[in-house]
Amino acid sequence: DAMVIQNPRYQVTQFGKPVTLSCSQTLNHNVMYWYQQKSSQAPKLLFHYYDKDFNNEADTPDNFQSRRPNTSFCFLDIRSPGLGDAAMYLCATSRTRRGYNEQFFGPGTRLTVL
Amino acid sequence: RKEVEQDPGPFNVPEGATVAFNCTYSNSASQSFFWYRQDCRKEPKLLMSVYSSGNEDGRFTAQLNRASQYISLLIRDSKLSDSATYLCACYSGAGSYQLTFGKGTKLSVIP
Numbered sequence: 001d002a003m004v005i006q007n008p009r010y011q012v013t014q015f016g017k018p019v020t021l022s023c024s025q026t027l028n029h030n031v032m033y034w035y036q037q038k039s040s041q042a043p044k045l046l047f048h049y050y051d052k053d054f055n056n057e058a059d060t061p062d063n064f065q066s067r068r069p070n071t072s073f074c075f076l077d078i079r080s081p082g083l084g085d086a087a088m089y090l091c092a093t094s095r096t097r098r099g100y101n102e103q104f105f106g107p108g109t110r111l112t113v114l
Numbered sequence: 115r116k117e118v119e120q121d122p123g124p125f126n127v128p129e130g131a132t133v134a135f136n137c138t139y140s141n142s143a144s145q146s147f148f149w150y151r152q153d154c155r156k157e158p159k160l161l162m163s164v165y166s167s168g169n170e171d172g173r174f175t176a177q178l179n180r181a182s183q184y185i186s187l188l189i190r191d192s193k194l195s196d197s198a199t200y201l202c203a204c205y206s207g208a209g210s211y212q213l214t215f216g217k218g219t220k221l222s223v224i225p
Contacts, residue, residue: 031211040122042201042215043158050211057212090157097211100146105157 003027004106006091012112013081021076021109023091029104031097032074034066035090037108043090049074050097078111086113117141120202120216127223131192135219137202138184145210147185149176150201152218158201161187192223 004025013019023032031050035043047056049068063085065077078085088108094101120137127133139147147164162169164176164185175188185202199218206212 040217042118042217045212048211055211088155100205102148102160102163103213104160108157110155 004091004093004104006089006106006109008109009107010110010112012114013078014114015083016080019078019081019111021078021089021091021111023074023076023106024072025091025093025106026072027093027095027104028071029093029095030071031094031101032068033092033094033103034064034074034076035092036085037088037090038086046076048097081111081113083113086111117206117214118202118204118216120200120219122217123220125219125221127192127221129192129194129223129225131223132188132190133192133221134186134188135200135202135221136184136186137216137219138182139204139214140183141204141206142180142183144183144204144206146205147176147178148203148213149174149185149187150203150215152199152201154199158215161200189221192221194223194225197221197223 007022033048034046037043046060067075090108091106092103094103149161150158151161152158169176173190177186199220201218203213203215
């Protein structure tokens with residue numbers, strides 16, 4: 001089945017210790033998104049790739065970076081995690097960037113910062 | 115005013131009941147609306163898209179009211195397995211790539 005996969009499902013890191021979350025997709029979608037979701041909050045878009053074109057949201061902290069080495073994979077790097085970065089990180093894909101496309105989510109990575 | 119607003123609930127309904135949620139959006143240029151279902155500590159899963167003419171899928175019916183800028187989700191004959199948080203989402207405009215979510219409405223179906 002075509003799908004969006006995220007690894008690891010749970011990540012524990014120490015305050016200030018860099019961490020990388022990964023996302024892969026077999027849908028062959030052009031667009032990959034990273035969202036942050038905290039408890040009882042709406043998913044918040046951090047950035048997205050449209051093919052190789054990186055698009056950062058204006059309020060995404062510099063602490064968050066992303067890489068997309070090929071169509072299938074996308075990584076979220078948190079350079080110096082703070083306690084406030086503990087959240088669920090969701091990867092999503094859509095076929096194109098046109099505003100009628102459905103987005104499909106991976107299972108998420110739950111990040112704990114100690 | 116937030117772009118997308120939902121009543122957080124919880125809505126506690128008995129099995130078999132009909133329940134409806136509304137979601138208001140502030141940007142009149144918004145296009146393409148969706149309902150997602152999110153189980154506790156899981157990812158949002160697309161439940162249905164909301165078309166101008168309305169959309170029905172089994173026990174679920176979604177409606178769009180552009181004049182009053184809201185979308186609705188109706189669930190008939192509620193099942194215990196319908197217990198979840200329901201998120202609405204929309205794109206802000208035809209050229210927008212950003213899907214804006216509400217915080218969700220929590221539904222608990224009780225035996």
